[in-house]
Amino acid sequence: MLIAVLAGLIVSILYIPFGKYLRGRLAILVALLPITLFAYFISFIPAIQDGRHVHSHHPWVPSLGINFDFHLDGLSLLFSLLITGVGSLVFLYAAPYLKGHRYLDRFYGYLSLFMAAMLGVVLADNVLLLFIFWELTSISSFFLIGFNNGNGASRKSSLIALGVTGGGGFLLMAGLILMGHLSGSYSIQEMLGSNEFLKSHTLYGLILILVFAGAFTKSAQFPFHFWLPGAMKAPTPVSAYLHSATMVKAGIYLLARLQPVLGGTDYWMYPLVVIGGITMLYSAFHSIFRTDLKSILAYSTIAALGMLVFLIGIGTAESLLAASVFILVHALYKASLFLTAGVIDHETGTRDVTQLSGLRKVLMPLSVAGILAALSSAGLPLTFGFIGKDLIYEATLQTTGFWMIALTTLALLTNGLLLCAGFMAGIKPFTGNLPDSFAQVHLPNGLMWGAPLLLAILGIILGCAPWLVDDALLNPAAYVMHQSAIDSPLKIWHGFNLVLLLSGVTLALGTLLYIVRKPSAASLASIERYNNLAPKHIIGSLARYARKISIRYTRTLHNGYLRVYLLRIIIFAILLLAFRLFTGGPIKLTFDTLSPISIYEVVVVGILIAAIYITVTAPSRLTAVVATSVIGYCICLLFVFYSAPDLAMTQFTIDTLTVVLFVLVLFRLPPFLNFANRGVRIRDGIVASAFGLVIALVAIQVLNQPVDGTVSKFYGDNAYLLAKGKNVVNVILVDFRGLDTMFEIVVLSIAAVGVVSLLKLRLKASEKE
Amino acid sequence: MKSTILKTASNYLLPILLLFSIFILLRGHYYPGGGFVGGLIAAIAFVLHSFTHNTDATLKLLRIHPSSLIPMGLALAALSMFAPMFVGMPVMTGLWFDEPFPVIGMIGSALFFDLGVYLVVIGVVLTILFTISQYSE
Numbered sequence: 001m002l003i004a005v006l007a008g009l010i011v012s013i014l015y016i017p018f019g020k021y022l023r024g025r026l027a028i029l030v031a032l033l034p035i036t037l038f039a040y041f042i043s044f045i046p047a048i049q050d051g052r053h054v055h056s057h058h059p060w061v062p063s064l065g066i067n068f069d070f071h072l073d074g075l076s077l078l079f080s081l082l083i084t085g086v087g088s089l090v091f092l093y094a095a096p097y098l099k100g101h102r103y104l105d106r107f108y109g110y111l112s113l114f115m116a117a118m119l120g121v122v123l124a125d126n127v128l129l130l131f132i133f134w135e136l137t138s139i140s141s142f143f144l145i146g147f148n149n150g151n152g153a154s155r156k157s158s159l160i161a162l163g164v165t166g167g168g169g170f171l172l173m174a175g176l177i178l179m180g181h182l183s184g185s186y187s188i189q190e191m192l193g194s195n196e197f198l199k200s201h202t203l204y205g206l207i208l209i210l211v212f213a214g215a216f217t218k219s220a221q222f223p224f225h226f227w228l229p230g231a232m233k234a235p236t237p238v239s240a241y242l243h244s245a246t247m248v249k250a251g252i253y254l255l256a257r258l259q260p261v262l263g264g265t266d267y268w269m270y271p272l273v274v275i276g277g278i279t280m281l282y283s284a285f286h287s288i289f290r291t292d293l294k295s296i297l298a299y300s301t302i303a304a305l306g307m308l309v310f311l312i313g314i315g316t317a318e319s320l321l322a323a324s325v326f327i328l329v330h331a332l333y334k335a336s337l338f339l340t341a342g343v344i345d346h347e348t349g350t351r352d353v354t355q356l357s358g359l360r361k362v363l364m365p366l367s368v369a370g371i372l373a374a375l376s377s378a379g380l381p382l383t384f385g386f387i388g389k390d391l392i393y394e395a396t397l398q399t400t401g402f403w404m405i406a407l408t409t410l411a412l413l414t415n416g417l418l419l420c421a422g423f424m425a426g427i428k429p430f431t432g433n434l435p436d437s438f439a440q441v442h443l444p445n446g447l448m449w450g451a452p453l454l455l456a457i458l459g460i461i462l463g464c465a466p467w468l469v470d471d472a473l474l475n476p477a478a479y480v481m482h483q484s485a486i487d488s489p490l491k492i493w494h495g496f497n498l499v500l501l502l503s504g505v506t507l508a509l510g511t512l513l514y515i516v517r518k519p520s521a522a523s524l525a526s527i528e529r530y531n532n533l534a535p536k537h538i539i540g541s542l543a544r545y546a547r548k549i550s551i552r553y554t555r556t557l558h559n560g561y562l563r564v565y566l567l568r569i570i571i572f573a574i575l576l577l578a579f580r581l582f583t584g585g586p587i588k589l590t591f592d593t594l595s596p597i598s599i600y601e602v603v604v605v606g607i608l609i610a611a612i613y614i615t616v617t618a619p620s621r622l623t624a625v626v627a628t629s630v631i632g633y634c635i636c637l638l639f640v641f642y643s644a645p646d647l648a649m650t651q652f653t654i655d656t657l658t659v660v661l662f663v664l665v666l667f668r669l670p671p672f673l674n675f676a677n678r679g680v681r682i683r684d685g686i687v688a689s690a691f692g693l694v695i696a697l698v699a700i701q702v703l704n705q706p707v708d709g710t711v712s713k714f715y716g717d718n719a720y721l722l723a724k725g726k727n728v729v730n731v732i733l734v735d736f737r738g739l740d741t742m743f744e745i746v747v748l749s750i751a752a753v754g755v756v757s758l759l760k761l762r763l764k765a766s767e768k769e
Numbered sequence: 770m771k772s773t774i775l776k777t778a779s780n781y782l783l784p785i786l787l788l789f790s791i792f793i794l795l796r797g798h799y800y801p802g803g804g805f806v807g808g809l810i811a812a813i814a815f816v817l818h819s820f821t822h823n824t825d826a827t828l829k830l831l832r833i834h835p836s837s838l839i840p841m842g843l844a845l846a847a848l849s850m851f852a853p854m855f856v857g858m859p860v861m862t863g864l865w866f867d868e869p870f871p872v873i874g875m876i877g878s879a880l881f882f883d884l885g886v887y888l889v890v891i892g893v894v895l896t897i898l899f900t901i902s903q904y905s906e
Contacts, residue, residue: 645801646802649793649801649802649806650805650806650809656813657809657813657816657894657898660813660820661898661901664898664901664902665901722863723863724863725798725799725879726798727797727798727799727800727801727802727803729801729803730797730798730802730883731798731879733803734797734798734804734882735863735879738850738882741846741882741886742847742850742882745842745843745886745889746843748889748893749839749843749889749893751893752839752893752896755896755900755901756836756896756897756900759900760900
């Protein structure tokens, strides 16, 4: 199973060297990967049907509890088949769709990466592993939304999507770590055992907030839904695959997966039902005002995601079964509608539903796909959507009292609006009169209309024969969420009852709405007046304000004057050290432990002071630099007196080189200008003296502390025995602490690269002038 | 700099200083010295040469650009660090030849590590200084 997950990652790397051979007809070959994986996961169906689970374990970072633990049960299998199945069709579809595109290889690389990441999410048993794959899906989605990187709107949308999903992912990580920490295991299967403990823990609320934040941002729930319509800037196969059938369902998957661990309480149920309810009604309402095909589909996708969250929130056996059915129903019809919209866009060059009509005459097989998918989304009898909708109503009718009426009404309204949106996207472009401008439109490559047609027909087949997937796929998936068997086989016909009545009302409502409502730019404009109140606008302005504030404080703190930086750093160090010094107990100044002062030291210190005086009063830079180097050499001499020859040698050479460097840099500068007036000099003098005083006090204080000699004794004793060296300093550098040295030389190299690139950059700019 | 005495002297000082830097590098394990100081001394030798002649002449003398010494040094240090892994010992285990070599003395993986440091230091210092001096010319 590890190989199945990692295959996509490996293949995506292979596109880098070999991708260029995939242009042209060979592009079909890329679909081999998802098709193979699809077949591989199909082979697990009998095992899952028998109630067995497949587990695979490979250690990765066992000390941190991160392992390649994969667990395949009904829920994972449902998602894996969706990912690889829809993936296969999308891979095939994209080959003619993006034929001749410059970055076709890159596109397939991202898509393979995404598929692997998504499989990782749904198969991972270790929550940290799940999180890693979760973030990988966000990242690959970022690249795919911004795939047309020449387009500014694309880039902006991809950043928004990454910001929202990445921010949610960050919170999710905290939630998952908290869960793992409290339950003592990062394995979801093991967490199942400690679910009562987690639910009664005082941090349960916090865990829920963090997990919800992750799931809601990923699955585009209100008020984080706005990134999804923006994500429609991606090429249509991506929208169909990531932003309707799979990636946005990762949040749903997470909720479904954690339902048995965290679910079943009021704190779990109410937020999900309320947020899911708001999301589904809000975006179903929005979807019918859109005129862009993909926009309609995007909003109806958000509504469907809201519906799924809502169903998981209700949490009864019926609602969980309804959720697992609806996941499949929605993936089939929505992917089909998206792919249909993609063909329309590709062939006619527009996605505006107000302009599209009568395309059935030129795109016959495609219109079958669109209409069948729209019917399934509408939930007509004998479509798979009908079964899904029945289950949704059954689930809402299971609740009692006020909730039953409220939830059922909510579901009814949403379904009606969704039906209208589905008709607008799937039926409207194909009916009516064909405008002359579209008369030349012709059917594209068979793969492009074959993929949506296959999905749409599958929706009908499953609608007529739901037992094909009932025991094999959907019941095991619901079983994972509910943790007990659900005895309610999917039926094509339930007889005449309340559920059927509700379905009929939905159909009538939606159809009526579809006939009455004519999508137009004017109605779109009328709803866009309220954009100022939309979450997208509010969160966008928050981000802008945050940016303004950060620019302002950056300008205050980082004003570009090196002297100001130095002054601030030194004053801060003085305050910090002085605070510690005076609060850390009485200052004892004992000079008896110090060695007596010799005549050499007096002379050196005398030179030192003279050099400092010259530095401060020097009329030119070069004089100041030379005087500074005298200070450096005097300090070297002091090192020699106190038997630190290694240090002295290094310091000596460094000082020499510093002077050379200074001369090289300063030599070319304009003549010395005196920026500092008397006041500034006095201030700098006070700061410098205070710093010196504090450091001196600290040094004397340190000498008063008892010295722990074990470390130096170890080095002294073992330098020759273990490292065969007599110079302890050098042995420490190259042997005992060799790793430090290694990183130091790496840092040095980085510094060199930095200096060179900075200067080369300047050279080029001056060449331009 | 137009000083004939310094120019002539630097021609002789360059090899002597380089020899001295290698001496400092090699003695580092027993007496004060080591790759870092050795590298700095070698760098100073070349800087002195570049002052009296000019940077281009020194670069010509070096044959390879000093920046290429950086990856060489890093690779050597990393190799000596990871070499023990290939014989199944932990990273950075000190490996030594049993017998001392003439002139150089005992040779172990630490020496190669120090040599890597030596090369990186020369590379970094010369790259920075030469880039700046070429920029200011």
